[in-house]
Amino acid sequence: MTLQTELAQTDVVLRLVGESGEGTVSLGDLAVKMFVMMGLDIYTFQTFPAEIKGGTVMYQIRARSGVPLSHGDAADVLIALNDEGFDLFGEGLREDGILLYDSDVFTPTPCPGRTDYGLPISALARIQKEAVRHEVTPEQLKRLPAPKNMVGLGALLRLVNAPLQPAEQYIRDLFGRKGEAIVQMNICALHTGADRVAEQIGSKRTPRLFPVPRTEPIITINGNQMLAMGAIAAGMRFYAGYPITPASEIMEFLAKELPRFGGNLIQAEDEMAAIGMCLGASYAGVKSMTASAGPGISLMVEQINLAGQAEIPLVVADIQRGGASTGMPTKTSQGDLNLALYGVHNESPRIVLAAASVEDCFWTTLEAFNLAEAYQCPVLLLSDQALATRKCTLPPPDLSQVKVVNRLTPTPEERAAGYKRYADTPTGISPMSVPGMEKGVYVSTGIEHDEEGNPGYTPELASKMKAKRFRKLETLRRERAHEFVRLWGDTGDLDVGIIAFGSTEGVIREATDRARAEGYKVGHLHLRMLNPLPVESVQEFAARCRQILVPELNFTGQLAGWLRVNTDIRFHPFHKDEGIPFLPNEIYRQITMLAGQ
Amino acid sequence: MATAPIQLTPKDYKSDLKPIWCAGCGDFGVLSALYKALSICNYDPEQTAIVSGIGCSSRLPGFVTTYGFHGVHGRALPIATGLKSSRPELNVVVVGGDGDGYSIGAGHFPHCARRNPDITYLIMNNNTYGLTKGQVSPTSMIPLASNDPKIDPKRWKTTPYGMTEDSLNPLAQAIAWDVSFVARAFSYKPNQLTDLLVQALQHKGFALLDVFSPCPTFNSDQTEDYYKEHVFDVPEDHDPTDRVKAFALSLCMDGYPIGVLYKHENKPSLLDEQAWLRQRFTQEPSAALEALFHTFD
Numbered sequence: 001m002t003l004q005t006e007l008a009q010t011d012v013v014l015r016l017v018g019e020s021g022e023g024t025v026s027l028g029d030l031a032v033k034m035f036v037m038m039g040l041d042i043y044t045f046q047t048f049p050a051e052i053k054g055g056t057v058m059y060q061i062r063a064r065s066g067v068p069l070s071h072g073d074a075a076d077v078l079i080a081l082n083d084e085g086f087d088l089f090g091e092g093l094r095e096d097g098i099l100l101y102d103s104d105v106f107t108p109t110p111c112p113g114r115t116d117y118g119l120p121i122s123a124l125a126r127i128q129k130e131a132v133r134h135e136v137t138p139e140q141l142k143r144l145p146a147p148k149n150m151v152g153l154g155a156l157l158r159l160v161n162a163p164l165q166p167a168e169q170y171i172r173d174l175f176g177r178k179g180e181a182i183v184q185m186n187i188c189a190l191h192t193g194a195d196r197v198a199e200q201i202g203s204k205r206t207p208r209l210f211p212v213p214r215t216e217p218i219i220t221i222n223g224n225q226m227l228a229m230g231a232i233a234a235g236m237r238f239y240a241g242y243p244i245t246p247a248s249e250i251m252e253f254l255a256k257e258l259p260r261f262g263g264n265l266i267q268a269e270d271e272m273a274a275i276g277m278c279l280g281a282s283y284a285g286v287k288s289m290t291a292s293a294g295p296g297i298s299l300m301v302e303q304i305n306l307a308g309q310a311e312i313p314l315v316v317a318d319i320q321r322g323g324a325s326t327g328m329p330t331k332t333s334q335g336d337l338n339l340a341l342y343g344v345h346n347e348s349p350r351i352v353l354a355a356a357s358v359e360d361c362f363w364t365t366l367e368a369f370n371l372a373e374a375y376q377c378p379v380l381l382l383s384d385q386a387l388a389t390r391k392c393t394l395p396p397p398d399l400s401q402v403k404v405v406n407r408l409t410p411t412p413e414e415r416a417a418g419y420k421r422y423a424d425t426p427t428g429i430s431p432m433s434v435p436g437m438e439k440g441v442y443v444s445t446g447i448e449h450d451e452e453g454n455p456g457y458t459p460e461l462a463s464k465m466k467a468k469r470f471r472k473l474e475t476l477r478r479e480r481a482h483e484f485v486r487l488w489g490d491t492g493d494l495d496v497g498i499i500a501f502g503s504t505e506g507v508i509r510e511a512t513d514r515a516r517a518e519g520y521k522v523g524h525l526h527l528r529m530l531n532p533l534p535v536e537s538v539q540e541f542a543a544r545c546r547q548i549l550v551p552e553l554n555f556t557g558q559l560a561g562w563l564r565v566n567t568d569i570r571f572h573p574f575h576k577d578e579g580i581p582f583l584p585n586e587i588y589r590q591i592t593m594l595a596g597q
Numbered sequence: 598m599a600t601a602p603i604q605l606t607p608k609d610y611k612s613d614l615k616p617i618w619c620a621g622c623g624d625f626g627v628l629s630a631l632y633k634a635l636s637i638c639n640y641d642p643e644q645t646a647i648v649s650g651i652g653c654s655s656r657l658p659g660f661v662t663t664y665g666f667h668g669v670h671g672r673a674l675p676i677a678t679g680l681k682s683s684r685p686e687l688n689v690v691v692v693g694g695d696g697d698g699y700s701i702g703a704g705h706f707p708h709c710a711r712r713n714p715d716i717t718y719l720i721m722n723n724n725t726y727g728l729t730k731g732q733v734s735p736t737s738m739i740p741l742a743s744n745d746p747k748i749d750p751k752r753w754k755t756t757p758y759g760m761t762e763d764s765l766n767p768l769a770q771a772i773a774w775d776v777s778f779v780a781r782a783f784s785y786k787p788n789q790l791t792d793l794l795v796q797a798l799q800h801k802g803f804a805l806l807d808v809f810s811p812c813p814t815f816n817s818d819q820t821e822d823y824y825k826e827h828v829f830d831v832p833e834d835h836d837p838t839d840r841v842k843a844f845a846l847s848l849c850m851d852g853y854p855i856g857v858l859y860k861h862e863n864k865p866s867l868l869d870e871q872a873w874l875r876q877r878f879t880q881e882p883s884a885a886l887e888a889l890f891h892t893f894d
Contacts, residue, residue: 219893233886238683240675259878260885264682264871269708273675276668280648280679283666284687288679306669396890399883435646435664435680435687443658443665454614454659 010040011064012160012207015075015092017085021053024081027149028059030170031156035063036220036393037166039212043506044391045071047580048330050245056085060092063160065212067393069506069513073585076207077159079152081121082106098206100155100197117159117200124151124196128189135181144182147189154193158201161208164194219396223361223387223503224249227317228257230365231289233402236315237263238281238288240274245329246385247291247319271299275316279303282312283444285434287369291317294336295326297380301343304378306446308348311422311432311469313372313407315365320384322579331579332386334502337558340380341531347466349473351375352531354382356486356505358392364528367484370405375472376432382530384553386581387503407432415439420451424464428471477532484529485537489516494523495595497545499538499571501527501559504551504582511587520595530559533566542569547594549574551587598688598799599644607632610642614659623810623821624654624721626784631661631692631719634794638688645688648677650697653728654721654810657692671702674709674718678867681714685868689715690798695722695736699767703735710774712867713802719794720805721784722767723812724819725753731815738764740818741827741851751818768847771805772840772859778804779843779859783828784811785821789855796857802864809853824853831856838862 014031018024025046035042040063049055062072074094080086083106086099093099095113103118110116125146133141150171157164171186221229228250231239239258241251251267258265264281268274271292278288292300297318307314320336322328340352351371355364361383368379410419410431421442423430430451433440442453448465450456486505489512496515498508505526512522525541527534542548548571552559560573574590610632618624635645645663649655651670658665668676673691681689698706698720709716726732733753737760740750752759771779778800782790790808797804809824831854837843843859880888 217894219890221893225893229886229889232882232889238679240679257889259874260880260889261882262875262879264875266678266682266712266867268675269704272672273678273705273708276672276675277679277682279668280666280676280681281683282679283676284646284680284684286683288683302669303672310668396887396893399886435684436644438643441643441662441664443667445659445665445667446669447667455656 010208010210010212011068012062012077012209013072013075014061014063014077014079014156014160015089016059016061016079016081017056017089018081019085020049020051020055020057022081023149024057025059027152028061030149030153031061032220032391033170034153034157034162034166035061035209036218037170038162038209039214040065040209041067041393042220042391043068043071045386045581046389050329056082056088058085058089063209065210069510070584071581073583079156080108081152083108098159100159115204117197119151119155119193119196121148121151121155121193122146124192125189128185128192131188132181132185136179147186150186150189151193154190155197158194158197159206161206163211164190216395218393220391220393221358222389222391223355223358223383224319224389225253226358226361227291227355227365227383228253230362231315231369232257232261233362233399234287234366234369235404236287236289236369237261238265238278238286239263239290240266240268240277240288241290241292242268242271242274242296244293244296246321246388247293247296247317249388250291250317250319271296272303275300275303278314279307279312282314283434287313287373289315289317291319293319293321293329294339297336297339297343304350304380305344305348307378308344308350308469309446310444311376311430312444313376314378315368315372315381316378317365317381317383319388320382322385322577328579330385332384332503332553332581333577333579334384334553335555335558335577336382337501337530337554337562340382341562349377349469350531351377351379351473351476351529352382353379353484353529354502354527355387356502356526356528358387358390359394359397360528361387362397366402370403371476373405373407374429375476376407376429377472382502384503409433409437410440412438421453422449422451422465422468424451424468427475428468429475473532477535481529481532481534482537484527485534486526486528487523487541488512488526489523490521491523492544493521494545495521496547496549496591497541498522498524498549498551498591499527499541499559499563500524500551501530504553507582507584508551508587510584511591514584514588515591515595520591522591530562533562535566538563538567539569542567547572547597549590549594551575551582551590553577553582598638599641599686600639601641605636605639607636610635610662612660612662616660617656618653619814621813622653623723623784623812624657626787626790627654627719627721627808627810628657628660630787630791630794633791634798637791637795638798640688644686645690646680647690647692648673648680649691650693650702651728652694652697654692654694655697671697671700672705673697674702674705677716678709678712678714681716682868682871685715685872691716691718693720694727695720695724696726696734699735699765706770707774709803710771710776713777713864714866714868715801717797717800717804717806719797720767720807721810722807723810723816725812725816727812727815730754733760735765736767738819740823751816766847767807768858769844772844772847775861775864776805776859777802777861777864778857780804780806780857781853781855782806782808783824783855784808785825786855793857800860802861802866828853828855830854831858
């Protein structure tokens with residue numbers, strides 16, 4: 001086997017499980033850092049309990065040379081720090097997989113095919129701490145945690161045949177200022193973990209992760225962070241929000257970063273205040289956003305409608321989570337599509353976008369702001385828990401490609417000639433003044449109004465003004481909706497075509513590629529804009545497909561319903577809502593099954 | 598505060614739109630005092646925004662020549678806070694009724710007090726829901742003299758057997774929350790109302806002016822005459838910076854004090870904090886964005 005083919009095969013899925021709050025996530029983060037330092041690309045999936053302490057957290061890392069499109073199917077290696085985690089997530093390990101468990105905590109029943117390595121991680125970590133007892137001050141000793149993570153990391157790296165040098169370097173950087181004793185304790189812990197596993201491995205085979213030279217700059221970032229970055233790039237200078245899982249990270253990130261850009265952030269008393277503040281800011285001419293999850297978006301619905309009726313640009317990000325009501329706050333779902341599309345009393349125009357990948361969180365958020373400004377209406381931006389917490393390696397976005405759109409404002413001449421805020425125009429878009437503009441005075445209002453903004457409810461006015469507002473969406477559908485679809489896979493006639501939206505893009509691409517490698521003709525249309533639906537793109541695509549699959553992560557098939565409302569295409573819905581993302585194999589099986597029909 | 602380049606008169610603030618209020622509505626007096634107060638402060642109408650919620654009194658922004666925002670029920674304070682935070686140089690006034698401010702929007706009140714933005718909140722308190730035609734409101738109350746069992750207080754449309762809930766004391770509440778300016782006026786004492794409104798507008802921070810603005814159509818208890826009988830001026834020797842005394846005055850059981858009850862001068866404001874943060878951290882945006890991406894290397 002040449003080095004080249006071995007490199008191509010570098011693709012390992014690691015799954016870490018343990019009690020929440022006990023360092024499982026930090027161990028996962030450490031492993032991610034090491035893999036990135038080795039030049040590999042990563043893709044993670046995290047699923048948490050809703051509790052702060054206790055409950056089981058699962059952190060899956062796929063590392064490979066070449067960009068991973070999903071978190072992978074079965075894990076090659078499972079690292080179980082407690083028995084509950086093993087019971088809950090052990091099934092995700094492939095039959096011939098490797099299990100590393102903390103033998104201080106539990107001993108799993110052996111299973112034919114599986115290779116088990118027990119390591120007394122806690123005990124080994126305590127020994128390392130004991131060894132430096134006399135080299136640190138009593139104060140330091142009291143606060144010094146036993147280096148469980150480093151024992152675990154050493155073992156993990158050894159299991160995938162990864163070098164320890166990057167970890168050593170990282171330890172030096174991290175603990176250098178705490179003194180050489182602490183650096184050595186951690187390095188010893190790292191080696192102990194690696195050595196103790198190596199003794200057990202002997203000559204058995206384990207997966208291999210080779211370092212890859214990296215030439216281009218790379219960042220490791222998750223969906224929430226990319227979304228926040230997209231908002232900043234778009235010129236958002238006001239954010240208000242209320243804490244909610246899994247959207248809070250956006251507010252926390254922006255609280256720190258927005259002042260650098262001259263922006264303001266307010267943690268509101270509730271979601272109604274949050275969106276109200278954003279409307280006030282946008283009315284004042286400052287681009288604004290709020291982000292929440294389903295329960296919070298529900299509380300915002302009335303004012304999303306106000307933004308539609310009063311024609312105020314606004315971006316509302318919904319980081320979807322599992323279940324109805326409190327549901328499953330830390331799990332993923334695509335269950336808010338209907339809320340985004342239909343969450344309104346009566347009718348008012350809105351745009352609905354969905355980010356397709358971590359990288360796309362940046363670009364779709366940028367587009368969300370540009371569309372909100374261009375069409376003066378609310379833009380609902382869908383992400384979800386899996387995408388929000390998914391860490392990926394990717395090149396930093398090319399900022400020279402960032403095009404920022406600002407709302408149309410009336411010229412001084414237009415204002416002097418008798419300004420009409422809600423002028424009925426061929427596109428439906430009317431110039432919007434902002435407070436402070438000379439002769440631009442108007443009342444922004446949710447009450448039905450005439451072109452000047454004065455209240456009025458005659459039948460003629462009601463129909464004229466509603467048509468004016470909805471004309472904006474028609475303009476958008478006609479002029480730009482087709483730009484918001486992405487086509488993957490085969491061109492020409494297809495055995496199976498897939499239509500999907502949001503965070504499932506990568507996993508569908510991976511499944512599509514797998515099926516295509518076996519000779520199936522498969523294509524994939526991914527929707528980044530749901531409203532207005534790019535109907536022509538959908539119909540053109542559908543015309544090429546013998547069978548169409550519509551996979552989505554909700555119970556009732558919300559995209560399927562929306563396609564039925566807007567098109568006459570026939571398709572096979574595939575929907576489930578279990579709180580976890582699709583696996584490539586699930587989609588692949590659907591493709592091959594349909595191809596055979 | 599953004600003033601006009603030339604001295605404006607009350608008429609300059611009057612729009613072409615005619616108020617939709619019933620004849621004899623207390624809100625006319627408030628509107629007229631507002632025109633006067635805006636002219637005394639000489640606010641530039643193009644640099645001023647009046648934000649409201651929903652209700653009879655919330656239609657007010659349309660009757661003024663300033664910028665306006667007529668939003669949804671109960672959310673005027675958050676909308677005004679976002680507006681003021683984004684454009685601190687603008688004059689921001691919030692208007693609305695007791696239902697809007699003390700019921701559906703009540704949750705925003707203490708938090709606006711905590712933030713203390715430079716916003717004036719003018720509440721036209723008619724002790725009922727007027728626009729929805731006479732339901733009980735949080736400030737609906739049993740008349741002061743009605744301890745006499747022979748007097749049968751008004752039965753609201755939603756309390757046909759008599760009120761089942763206690764009424765709310767907005768002034769005591771505002772003082773408890775440390776709203777930095779708390780005053781009450783009466784729409785049939787127009788000069789005093791104008792004067793209090795000017796003080797509220799000129800106060801740096803969040804100012805509440807609760808105005809008794811009787812509803813002649815649905816409230817037969819708290820009428821013009823009723824208030825004329827029961828309001829009294831805040832005693833001249835009252836020290837509004839004494840929070841405990843202000844609180845005591847707001848709890849007065851045998852009449853309604855009119856005037857400035859409480860003042861917390863120089864209370865820190867969210868706007869000042871935000872200005873400080875911006876001044877401390879603002880960088881050139883494109884370089885800052887690039888640098889921010891590098892933190893994910």
